[in-house]
Amino acid sequence: MQDYLKRKLRDVLDAFDDDVPDDFEPELETPANPEHGDLSTNTAMRLPPHLKRPPREIASDLVGRLRERLDPERIRAVEVAGPGFVNFRFADDYLWNGLSQILAADDYGRTKAHSGQRALVEYVSANPTGPLTVGHGRNAVLGDTLANLLEWTGYEVEREYYFNDAGRQMRILAQSVRARYEAFADPDAPTRPIEEDGNIEEVPASFPEEGYRGQYIIDIARDLYDDDPDLLDADDLAPFRDAAEEAIFTEIEDTLNRLGIEMDRYFNERDLYDEGRVEAVLERLREVGVTYERDGATWLRTTDFGKDKDTVLVKSNGEPTYRLPDIAYHDDKFARGYDRIVDVFGADHVATYPDVLSALDVLGYDTDERVSVLVYQFVSLVRGGEPVTMSTRAANYTTLNELMDEVPSDVVRFFFLMRSPNTHLDFDLELARERNEKNPVFYLQYAHARISSILDKAEEVGFDYNAEPELERLTHDAEKALIKELLKLPDEIAGAADMMAPHHLADYLRDVATAFTAFYGDCHIIGEERPLAVARMHLALAARTVLANGLAVLGINAPESM
């Protein structure tokens, strides 16, 4: 409907006046107040600067011309209101036709705006140095849901996890495991104290600076020692690193699976080196002249791109910083021919990604057009309104598995999605655990379960879907309001995808559940005369489809009963 009206508005404007700019895009919105109609446009109020006429006059002119062109089976009224709004009211026929379209498609909500296009969503991308934390969880769920949203707007989507198992972090990880292993091999090995946050802990003397201190390291070392106690003879870190990587990766995949996430590809940074892509990209940057040598290191002249400092690409020891392979990685993504490349990462990276984008621009890629970055703010764990110990840092120490041991994964997903990615998230553990009306997840799932139950009962009583429903019997205000709400699903999904804002869909689904409940309160199915009951049954079925599909996009289960 929005597309239809925009098209008609554009037609009218074309015939209207030469002073209307060619790139003028009509905007439509749903008025906050239903008395103002079903859709509204501010077009007339945006034109006075171009037309030199008052907005209300333009509005009446628009309305006059629109009335001739609009299909009365879709729009039953167009009117001028307020300072110059043009308000549209849907015809009942439009609602009934729309409802039958919902009933005709199991995947109602899916649109084709981007069909034939390919998108890559890269998310999580944590190096295998330890279990995923609550902070990674927000990344994972946002990325996965955005991937779903893109799929529902027609993209062919690939989900990718990028990691690096060759760098300094992994070396320290291997050393950490080795030090713990030594302690199993020789319980009398010397130890030394380490202090952090005021706590003192004894670790093996060979434990590296900034080593990984979690219990999981000790577990990995013990398993490795039980398996093969003679690894210290050869002075080789590889077995320790390999064992750690394998164990940690297995756990990461397992954690993601618990969240309903399955990656299409795990992309290892090492491949970029093996294929010479890192060196090649550096060479191209050199050719373009945006690099220079200083103090034995190779620098990227990021001050040319508005930064206040230049950036090291290759350290004086010859080892690249992570930025260079990052650029090579994105070069590879472009080479793979995606129409859309999406990166998901936390606010702690906002200062560095412009370097990568700038380098890609220099290499000739249109990053504005093809790369989008979804940045999310940090997560705090809260219990009953009180911050969990260590305040915001708790979220970076609590593992996702621990969180999911306490809170169902559906709730975890929803909580990570229900706020704008741009705002700091308070994850209230107490609220998340409640199975009642306070918890918005259960409100949605309950609505779905309730519809399922009603439909089951209606069938038991003898109503069925076989009869062609007389949808024109749906004339009650609550019925029409519900249909209008249901018909928004495609626009809501497309809008949430375009704005990379999954929380809009979550908010919308609550509105759907509310509209259904209002209908449920006003309109009975069982007990009504057959044609009306069958029509309402179909309306309930459509509502269930919308809820189920919306929840599917969010990656949340839609239970048949609760």
Add this chain to the structure above:
RNA sequence: GCGCCCGUAGCUCAGCUGGAUUAGAGCAGCGGUCUUCUAAACCGCAGGUCGCAGGUUCGAAUCCUGCCGGGCGCGCCA
């Protein structure tokens, strides 16, 4: 010091993409509603100088400037 994000009802937040009709929701509070399809629900009431101060405009929560408060960054770490 510099950059980015946030500041809207008691609490948690929508709304801000170059503005627009009386600023919304959930929870908490108060008052109602189950002999009828799931009360894990619904209805009603109350609750806000949209951080502060200017500016632009016919009109600003939304745009601009400055300030205040909170978060995150500012490595030859990732």
